[in-house]
Amino acid sequence: DTGVSQDPRHKITKRGQNVTLRCDPISEHNRLYWYRQTLGQGPEFLTYFQNEAQLEKSRLLSDRFSAERPKGSFSTLEIQRTEQGDSAMYLCASSLGTSGKRELFFGEGSRLTVL
Amino acid sequence: AQKITQTQPGMFVQEKEAVTLDCTYDTSDPSYGLFWYKQPSSGEMIFLIYQGSYDQQNATEGRYSLNFQKARKSANLVISASQLGDSAMYFCAMREGDRHNDMRFGAGTRLTVKP
Numbered sequence: 001d002t003g004v005s006q007d008p009r010h011k012i013t014k015r016g017q018n019v020t021l022r023c024d025p026i027s028e029h030n031r032l033y034w035y036r037q038t039l040g041q042g043p044e045f046l047t048y049f050q051n052e053a054q055l056e057k058s059r060l061l062s063d064r065f066s067a068e069r070p071k072g073s074f075s076t077l078e079i080q081r082t083e084q085g086d087s088a089m090y091l092c093a094s095s096l097g098t099s100g101k102r103e104l105f106f107g108e109g110s111r112l113t114v115l
Numbered sequence: 116a117q118k119i120t121q122t123q124p125g126m127f128v129q130e131k132e133a134v135t136l137d138c139t140y141d142t143s144d145p146s147y148g149l150f151w152y153k154q155p156s157s158g159e160m161i162f163l164i165y166q167g168s169y170d171q172q173n174a175t176e177g178r179y180s181l182n183f184q185k186a187r188k189s190a191n192l193v194i195s196a197s198q199l200g201d202s203a204m205y206f207c208a209m210r211e212g213d214r215h216n217d218m219r220f221g222a223g224t225r226l227t228v229k230p
Binding site: 056 | 119148150152157158159160161162165167206208210217218219220221222223
C-alpha cells in the first residue's frame with residue numbers, strides 16, 4: 001500500500017501522559033500536514049511541513065504540541081501532558097508541492113482518547 | 116471568520132436520484148482552489164473534485180460535478196445517480212492562493228442514501 005499511513009489508529013491514554021503519533025506520507029510527497037478533527041466538525045489545520053521544515057503552525061497548536069519531520073520523510077506529533085480536550089481524530093495528509101490542484105491525500109487518522 | 120460554510124448538517128436522497136450539497140466560501144484572494152472530500156465511517160478523507168478560481172468551466176469527475184458560481188461565492192457539489200455507498204460525510208474545503216498553505220474545511224454535510 002503506497003498511501004498515507006498513520007500509527008497508532010487508536011490510542012487511549014490517561015490525562016497527563018505524553019503521546020506520540022506517527023505519519024508516513026506518500027513517498028514522493030514533499031508536503032505534510034497535520035489536522036485535528038472533533039466529532040461533528042471538519043478537520044482543523046494544525047501544522048504543515050515542506051520537506052523537513054515546519055513552515056506554518058496554527059494557534060491551535062499549543063506549547064504542549066510539537067511536530068517534527070526529520071529528513072523530510074515520516075512525521076511525528078507529540079502531545080505532552082495530555083488533557084481531555086485533546087481527545088480527537090488526528091489526521092495526517094501529504095501532497096506534492098506543485099501549483100494548481102495539489103489535493104491532499106489523507107491517512108485514516110489516529111483517534112486519541114484522553115481519560 | 117468562517118471561511119467555508121456548509122448549511123446542511125444532514126441530507127437524505129433516494130437511491131439513483133441526484134443530490135446537491137451546498138457550500139459557500141469567503142475570500143478576498145483572487146486565486147484560490149475549492150475541494151470536496153468524502154469521509155465514510157471508516158474515517159479516511161477521500162478527494163472527490165477540484166475547482167480553481169480561474170477555471171472557466173465547472174469541474175466534473177464521473178458522477179460528481181461542481182456547480183461553481185463565482186459571483187455568489189458558492190461551490191455546490193452535485194452527485195448524480197446516488198448509490199448506497201455514497202452515504203458519508205462530505206466536506207467542502209478551500210485553499211487561498213499560495214500565501215496560505217493550509218486547506219480550510221467546512222463543518223460538513225452528512226448524506227444518507229435511502230434504498
